[in-house]
Amino acid sequence: MKQIIPYGNADKLFDLHGRTCFIVGAGGIGATIAKAFAQKGAEVIIADINAHEAMQICANIQAEGGNAHTYTIDVTLKENVVKVVETVLQQFGKIDVLVNAVGVSATDSAVDFNEKAIDRILDINLKGSVFLNQSIGKVMIAQRYGKIINIGSIGGVLNHTTCTMPYSISKAAVHQLTRSFAGELSEYGINVNAIAPSWVHTPMMENRETAIYEGIRKGVPFGRMMAPHELIGAAVFLATDASNFVTGITLYVDGGYLSCKPLY
Amino acid sequence: MKYGLDFHNKIVLVTGAAQGIGKSISIGFASLGATVLLVDLEQNERRMVEIVNTADDVGGCAELFCCDITNDASVDKMLSDIKHQYGRVDILINNAGIYRTGPSVEYSYENWDRTSAINVRSHFFMSTKIAKHFMIPAGRGRIIFMSSTAAHFGVPEAVAYGVSKASTLQMTKALAAEWAKYNIHVNAVNPFFVATDLIAFFDEKTVESIAQKSPLKRIANPEDIVGGVLFLCSDLANYITGVHLDVDGGRTIAGS
Numbered sequence: 001m002k003q004i005i006p007y008g009n010a011d012k013l014f015d016l017h018g019r020t021c022f023i024v025g026a027g028g029i030g031a032t033i034a035k036a037f038a039q040k041g042a043e044v045i046i047a048d049i050n051a052h053e054a055m056q057i058c059a060n061i062q063a064e065g066g067n068a069h070t071y072t073i074d075v076t077l078k079e080n081v082v083k084v085v086e087t088v089l090q091q092f093g094k095i096d097v098l099v100n101a102v103g104v105s106a107t108d109s110a111v112d113f114n115e116k117a118i119d120r121i122l123d124i125n126l127k128g129s130v131f132l133n134q135s136i137g138k139v140m141i142a143q144r145y146g147k148i149i150n151i152g153s154i155g156g157v158l159n160h161t162t163c164t165m166p167y168s169i170s171k172a173a174v175h176q177l178t179r180s181f182a183g184e185l186s187e188y189g190i191n192v193n194a195i196a197p198s199w200v201h202t203p204m205m206e207n208r209e210t211a212i213y214e215g216i217r218k219g220v221p222f223g224r225m226m227a228p229h230e231l232i233g234a235a236v237f238l239a240t241d242a243s244n245f246v247t248g249i250t251l252y253v254d255g256g257y258l259s260c261k262p263l264y
Numbered sequence: 265m266k267y268g269l270d271f272h273n274k275i276v277l278v279t280g281a282a283q284g285i286g287k288s289i290s291i292g293f294a295s296l297g298a299t300v301l302l303v304d305l306e307q308n309e310r311r312m313v314e315i316v317n318t319a320d321d322v323g324g325c326a327e328l329f330c331c332d333i334t335n336d337a338s339v340d341k342m343l344s345d346i347k348h349q350y351g352r353v354d355i356l357i358n359n360a361g362i363y364r365t366g367p368s369v370e371y372s373y374e375n376w377d378r379t380s381a382i383n384v385r386s387h388f389f390m391s392t393k394i395a396k397h398f399m400i401p402a403g404r405g406r407i408i409f410m411s412s413t414a415a416h417f418g419v420p421e422a423v424a425y426g427v428s429k430a431s432t433l434q435m436t437k438a439l440a441a442e443w444a445k446y447n448i449h450v451n452a453v454n455p456f457f458v459a460t461d462l463i464a465f466f467d468e469k470t471v472e473s474i475a476q477k478s479p480l481k482r483i484a485n486p487e488d489i490v491g492g493v494l495f496l497c498s499d500l501a502n503y504i505t506g507v508h509l510d511v512d513g514g515r516t517i518a519g520s
């Protein structure tokens with residue numbers, strides 16, 4: 001499966017034709033990646049707890065001539081994850097790429113954060129990610145091939161946003177589970193990497209305070225929030241042969257945010 | 265938006281292009297339509313001629329410039345020729361480098377100075393000159409520093425090298441922050457061991473044990489580094505700057 005790319009064939013490095021890509025989380029980021037992968041010739045399988053959302057995106061992709069399918073999944077239930085992955089494997093025969101784009105957050109002060117809310121965030125973001133990496137990892141071990149992409153966050157690296165303590169913990173955990181699975185799966189030719197975005201301009205962001213925008217203008221070298229489509233390239237890189245020698249990394253897509261601390 | 269890669273009409277300058285990683289990168293760009301300016305020492309002219317031919321075969325084009333990048337006058341002359349002939353440089357790959365080992369207590373001034381002259385000083389001024397004369401006026405540009413995983417760890421018996429590579433990461437971050445307003449992206453690529461002349465002095469047994477400690481169980485070939493460089497120089501990386509991309513087979517994240 002893994003191809004040696006000869007000199008002078010660099011466009012093949014980024015090819016997704018014929019790749020079966022399982023994208024979990026059909027929100028702003030997952031949907032954008034799913035559409036792009038389908039446009040690049042991949043067979044796209046979209047799963048979300050929100051069946052309606054996933055079907056909508058699937059229909060959009062199909063309307064544009066892409067190859068897409070949907071499943072309902074709750075990543076917090078291990079048996080459910082295992083079952084969905086089995087069904088997908090039966091139907092499509094292989095899973096080349098996993099994009100794990102599920103995630104939730106909530107805000108409160110760290111000292112007051114409600115226990116139930118903490119559990120929910122860790123169940124979805126942390127344990128859900130573990131279950132996905134475990135079940136897809138097993139499929140990929142059998143295939144002796146695969147690419148896993150977990151979506152982390154700059155929030156898992158810095159105290160990037162205030163009042164999101166459990167979310168930040170869960171994202172730091174996503175970066176670490178990426179390293180753990182990368183280490184264990186490397187001998188089977190499987191690459192496991194994470195993408196850590198800073199602020200993505202999704203509908204969720206529309207209503208945020210202007211203070212955030214002001215902070216970004218001053219604090220991020222590129223001076224603006226990223227559009228969801230600006231995450232696609234990192235996903236394409238990590239899903240294709242272009243990144244065959246890259247594993248365990250967290251790729252920051254942050255407009256230079258981490259590289260500096262502005263003095264004024 | 266196109267999520268493919270296309271470097272037609274792009275002028276790419278690669279230093280240390282005659283062999284190893286620089287050669288692979290140059291051919292990678294050429295195969296995607298770029299015009300590649302190969303920069304290396306005069307003694308490597310014959311090798312560069314071969315790359316010019318290969319670049320042509322794979323659908324791009326290349327021209328060679330014999331230049332010691334530590335020689336300021338010779339760099340200025342080359343950049344003025346490039347300005348005259350091409351009018352711009354869109355992408356700069358700071359790749360030339362040397363690796364001189366020796367126990368620290370015996371390490372010579374000469375080895376320290378040469379390492380820092382090539383691996384640090386020349387890359388800084390190459391970047392500033394190209395930014396000033398080409399990229400800032402154009403309002404865009406991409407710069408890559410070929411750093412190393414050696415930037416992250418202590419490198420016993422090659423302290424000058426480790427320091428030089430840590431320096432390129434600092435330059436990457438500082439220049440990324442300073443030049444973001446001109447839409448110039450500055451990123452680093454960190455290989456671990458790559459099978460090139462740079463590490464040819466290691467015996468086979470050592471290289472094998474290095475490979476076995478690496479999660480992907482081999483050292484890299486120069487071709488393995490190309491995808492990461494092309495990615496960071498393409499539209500796929502429009503919101504990425506100031507990062508270092510470890511293309512190291514997982515070595516950095518593994519234990520000892």
Ligand SMILES: NC(=O)c1ccc[n+]([C@@H]2O[C@H](COP(=O)([O-])OP(=O)(O)OC[C@H]3O[C@@H](n4cnc5c(N)ncnc54)[C@H](O)[C@@H]3O)[C@@H](O)[C@H]2O)c1
Nearest residue numbers: 025026027028029049050074075101102103151153199200
């Ligand atoms: N939007 C940002 O600014 C940003 C920044 C950094 C990281 N991220 C991360 O990117 C990922 C995707 O974020 P997004 O912006 O697309 O968010 P989103 O809210 O638009 O999408 C998240 C999706 O996850 C689904 N989901 C929630 N619980 C689930 C469960 N138990 N099982 C299956 N699916 C479930 C939701 O239905 C939703 O469709 C998340 O991990 C998020 O933390 C987002």
Ligand SMILES: NC(=O)c1ccc[n+]([C@@H]2O[C@H](COP(=O)([O-])OP(=O)(O)OC[C@H]3O[C@@H](n4cnc5c(N)ncnc54)[C@H](O)[C@@H]3O)[C@@H](O)[C@H]2O)c1
Nearest residue numbers: 280284285304332333359360361412455456457458460462
């Ligand atoms: N090979 C590795 O294991 C490895 C690992 C990490 C990083 N790197 C880095 O990758 C880069 C390329 O290394 P490589 O392995 O291809 O090495 P290489 O020795 O095969 O090639 C380096 C090239 O740089 C050229 N060069 C040296 N000094 C120059 C000067 N003053 N002016 C112009 N050209 C000059 C050399 O002539 C040579 O062609 C270096 O910066 C190196 O530090 C290499």
